[in-house]
Amino acid sequence: MSSRSKIPRPTVKRLSLYLRELESRADLEKTTISSKQLGSALGLTDAQVRKDLTYFGQFGHPGIGYEVTELTNRLRQILRADRKWNTAVVGAGKIGRALMAYQRFPRKGFEIVAVFDTAPDVIGQVIAGHRVRPMEDLPTLVAQRDIKIGILTVPHDAAQKVADSLIDAGVLGILNFAPVRLEVGDAVSVTSVDFSVSLEQLAFQVSLGLTGSLDEHECDQEGGG
Amino acid sequence: MSSRSKIPRPTVKRLSLYLRELESRADLEKTTISSKQLGSALGLTDAQVRKDLTYFGQFGHPGIGYEVTELTNRLRQILRADRKWNTAVVGAGKIGRALMAYQRFPRKGFEIVAVFDTAPDVIGQVIAGHRVRPMEDLPTLVAQRDIKIGILTVPHDAAQKVADSLIDAGVLGILNFAPVRLEVGDAVSVTSVDFSVSLEQLAFQVSLGLTGSLDEHECDQEGGG
DNA sequence: CGTTGTGAAATGATTCACAGCT
DNA sequence: AGCTGTGAATCATTTCACAACG
Secondary structure, eight states: OOOOOOOOHHHHHHHHHHHHHHHTTTTSSOOEEOHHHHHHHHTOOHHHHHHHHHTTOOOOBTTTBEEHHHHHHHHHHHTTTTSOEEEEEEOOSHHHHHHHTOTHHHHTTEEEEEEEEOOTTTTTOEETTEEEEEGGGHHHHHHHTTOOEEEEOSOHHHHHHHHHHHHHHTOOEEEEOSSSOOOOOTTOEEEEOOHHHHHHHHHHHHHHTOTTOOOOOSEEOOOOO | OOOOOOOOHHHHHHHHHHHHHHHTTTTSSOOEEOHHHHHHHHTOOHHHHHHHHHTTOOOOBTTTBEEHHHHHHHHHHHTTTTSOEEEEEEOOSHHHHHHHTOTHHHHTTEEEEEEEEOOTTTTTOEETTEEEEEGGGHHHHHHHTTOOEEEEOSOHHHHHHHHHHHHHHTOOEEEEOSSSOOOOOTTOEEEEOOHHHHHHHHHHHHHHTOTTOOOOOSEEEOOOO
16 A cells, blocks of 8 residues: 555654554544644654654645544554554563553553463462463463463563563564563564663763753564564 | 763663673673674674774773673763662552562662652552652652652653652652653653553564564653753 | 774665645 | 645764774
8 A cells, every 4th residue: 555665663663652642632622733733742843743654644634734533543553553462471570460450551452361470379370360370381372362472571581481482382572571682583573671771771861961862662673574 | 081972872772781781791701702792692783882882982902802891890880880879769559569679770779769659558558678658758858868860650640740749859860651751851861661652562563574673772751961 | 813993885864944735 | 824745955873894903
């Protein structure tokens, strides 16, 4: 369909932010929004917003702006946020539990449909409505429940092994909370969140006063598909 | 001191990753590491690593590489990771509690020295060794305990108000887990972590197979100092 | 030799500025 | 008037390629 010539990586990262902003305005009186308004809500220029959006087609109305519901729907399509994604959490520690209870995931279409851990005393427990399974069940459940995304919340020294298991089982994307770079093949995507690295960069900005600062979202690696 | 001409923002983000990698090799036999080795451990080219490092001086040894301990120390200095940072957690919900127990923070020099919440039944409780205080105590404690960084784990509709309180109290950096862009002045830095946005981008990569994918770490806003 | 440091070239991303639509 | 879409210009970042060093 549309001319998907070449999408800059930063654009992709901003798309989710556009959608988040629009969703938070869904119940506002205004039914349209201009690139300038959307941009200033996110600290971006109007030109940036327009450039980003036109990579995916032309859905603005000159003189008017963008229709909020129309743009919201288009962004959901583009980001595949209009379908359900089944996910598995591996690691029922503190962070894993916080994510299991994170109400925003289901609302955004991300359903946690399986939880795994190795600790015998945790296996079998029901946490936030999810029964914790042993790692042996992973291959079967990933296949059975059509799990495409794994959420990794295990200690760093277990991360690579768990990632390998997830990939062997057929998972195509991993949200990694362990402070290591995961080695994965071309067919698998990884997005890493490292709280310490985030704090470290914040501390650097604070101490140096890096004006303008950094943008972007999370750390990703290889991609593919 | 050194010629800090102009540091690209992506470089700053990679510095923490270099340090993380080096720290994980501290007890290995090899006492030196080449830009090629360091780079390939992080999915970067050797030239990239060298360029990044030389923004801060020349501490490599031609024909040899970099001395691991020397480079580690230099990076700690550069990132101000060689000192202690006092932080406060606002919001003693699931995510806040997970961070309070996060062992990596103290090891990296980030000490949580105060915890706040609004819920009367939570105030006074001791969680992971931290007594939860009412918001009224925030200004005093931030000053008393020399807190420079705030960690925000409150619902999105409370985030801006809490950020304002933190800034009024003198905090200079905010690690924001609420899914909103915080409006802050030039003197304050913000780094945002939005789990839903991360998952959304991962899902996009998975579905589109965006080869090469995205880099970077977390989402930041204005900066300052 | 292998490896650093670094200008120069290439690539990538943002901003400008304006034609054209409402 | 207000706004989008977009080529061209600017700015930023990465990669190349090689001299100099151990």
